[in-house]
Amino acid sequence: MNIRRVLPGFLALILFALPLSAQQYTIKFATLAPDGSTWIKVMRDLDTAVRAESGGRLGFKLYPGGVAGDEKDVVRKIRLGQYGGGGFTGVGIGEVAKKVRILDAPLFFKTYDEVEYIQQKYETDFDQALQDGGFVRLGWAEVGFVYVFSTKLVTTFSDIKSLKPWMWEGDPISQAAYQAIGVSPVPLSPADVMTSLQTGMINAVYSSPYALIALQWFTRVNYAMSQPLADALGAAVISKKIYDSLPDDLKNILMTNSKKYIGRLTTSSRQDNAKAIETLKQRGMKFVEAPKELATEFDSIGNKARQLLVGNLYSQDFLNDVEGSLRAYRLEHPAIR
Numbered sequence: 001m002n003i004r005r006v007l008p009g010f011l012a013l014i015l016f017a018l019p020l021s022a023q024q025y026t027i028k029f030a031t032l033a034p035d036g037s038t039w040i041k042v043m044r045d046l047d048t049a050v051r052a053e054s055g056g057r058l059g060f061k062l063y064p065g066g067v068a069g070d071e072k073d074v075v076r077k078i079r080l081g082q083y084g085g086g087g088f089t090g091v092g093i094g095e096v097a098k099k100v101r102i103l104d105a106p107l108f109f110k111t112y113d114e115v116e117y118i119q120q121k122y123e124t125d126f127d128q129a130l131q132d133g134g135f136v137r138l139g140w141a142e143v144g145f146v147y148v149f150s151t152k153l154v155t156t157f158s159d160i161k162s163l164k165p166w167m168w169e170g171d172p173i174s175q176a177a178y179q180a181i182g183v184s185p186v187p188l189s190p191a192d193v194m195t196s197l198q199t200g201m202i203n204a205v206y207s208s209p210y211a212l213i214a215l216q217w218f219t220r221v222n223y224a225m226s227q228p229l230a231d232a233l234g235a236a237v238i239s240k241k242i243y244d245s246l247p248d249d250l251k252n253i254l255m256t257n258s259k260k261y262i263g264r265l266t267t268s269s270r271q272d273n274a275k276a277i278e279t280l281k282q283r284g285m286k287f288v289e290a291p292k293e294l295a296t297e298f299d300s301i302g303n304k305a306r307q308l309l310v311g312n313l314y315s316q317d318f319l320n321d322v323e324g325s326l327r328a329y330r331l332e333h334p335a336i337r
Contacts (some may be wrong), residue, residue: 018304025058027244028305030068030077031087031282032190034214036172038268039063039087039141043236046261053253071167072097072170078239079134085238089143091171093235097129099314101323103233106177107302109326112270115142117329120323135237138255139262143232144273149221150204151197155291157181166193172312174206177229180305187300193217208232209276210269218280224287227298234269236262295301 005243033039047060068074068083070090077083086092090104094259102108102118103126109115121141130137154160160181167174167185178185186202196202198221205217206229212218236258243251281287290298306323310316 001334003017012311013118025242025250026061027058027242028082029058029060029085029087029236029238030063030074030083031071032066032071032089033064033087035064037064037214038210038272039265039271042261042265042268043048043087046257049257050253053257054250058123058250058254063191066191066310070191081239081241082241085135085138085236087141088234089231090173091168093130093233093237094313095125095238096133096135096173098312098316099129100126100305101173101233101313102236103307104173104230105302105309106180106230106305107227107298112231113333116247116331117325119197121325130237131240134159134239135242136243138238138258139235139265141234141236141262141265142267142269143211143234145227145228146206146208146230148204148206148225149212149217149285150223150225151221152203153223153286153288155294157294157297163204164200165206166196166202173230176305176308177301180301190215192261194220197221208269208273209280210272213279218283219284222284222286224280224285225290226287227290234265236265249297258302 020134023053029043029044031039043060044292045060047062051059063083070084071086071088071096074086074088074171075092075095092103094101127137144278148154148165150163152159152163154163161183163183165178165183165185167178167187169187169189174185186190186196188196193202193205194215194217197205197217205212205221206214207217209224212221243254246254247305252283277287294298296322306319310319
């Protein structure tokens with residue numbers, strides 16, 4: 001054997017193998033957020049930081065753009081061990097911890113300050129619900145206030161009731177909201193929305209402004225109601241089984257960096273949505289102010305919708321407690337009303 005010929009290849013094999021052996025834990029992370037979006041940019045930054053601090057022992061492998069399926073599909077696949085975590089809207093979170101979806105409650109929050117207050121006040125309850133469902137929260141990642149976008153002008157309840165709106169298939173929140181309004185929605189997967197707008201099967205969608213642009217739905221709608229329908233929940237979570245399998249030092253690295261990076265998503269989301277509204281207006285989108293008589297109906301519709309969800313997502317006692325906390329907060333902060 002010619003040792004001079006064998007040695008370079010042997011050394012190369014060792015050097016190639018070192019990074020692979022160092023990578024002990026890989027979290028396969030799936031989301032509907034498209035590649036290139038703020039969501040994915042932040043997750044890549046988190047991955048870089050975690051890999052660097054762990055010496056390459058821990059990292060993420062990202063699956064953006066819905067390649068792993070709808071949110072319910074991803075939750076199921078995480079439970080089967082095919083993926084390790086995901087970035088979800090309230091629809092996915094609701095598959096794991098139903099009571100957390102009170103943060104998605106229709107016509108409930110009026111400002112981001114209110115959202116943050118309730119998130120923080122009930123954080124222990126929400127995290128426990130997630131853990132009971134087999135998941136650990138890496139961080140909140142708010143989607144933002146969502147609006148109803150339509151192909152035709154809406155200024156009265158008769159206009160609203162004449163719409164053919166999209167509803168995320170199987171989503172109890174949007175179903176309750178539409179039921180309270182008196183509208184019959186068309187249940188579809190998000191992947192089918194664009195085609196359905198093109199064919200006229202639906203003529204209205206609900207979305208954050210940023211998501212409306214990212215998903216290209218804005219090319220098929222012309223009007224938006226200025227009254228938000230809800231503040232849409234978002235969170236990054238991983239399997240509790242995977243989290244529990246990590247050594248303590250890697251748990252600390254993961255959670256410390258997740259708090260740092262994923263915490264930026266909510267700030268970025270709010271900035272992106274504000275910019276998106278201006279972009280939509282520049283492209284001709286009309287944001288229509290609800291008439292005063294219409295606006296006064298929204299509180300009662302929100303109350304009715306939240307009651308419809310009692311026993312399905314949360315208990316009456318929990319709803320009463322959260323609503324009471326929000327009323328008290330508003331009394332202490334009258335300037336935000």
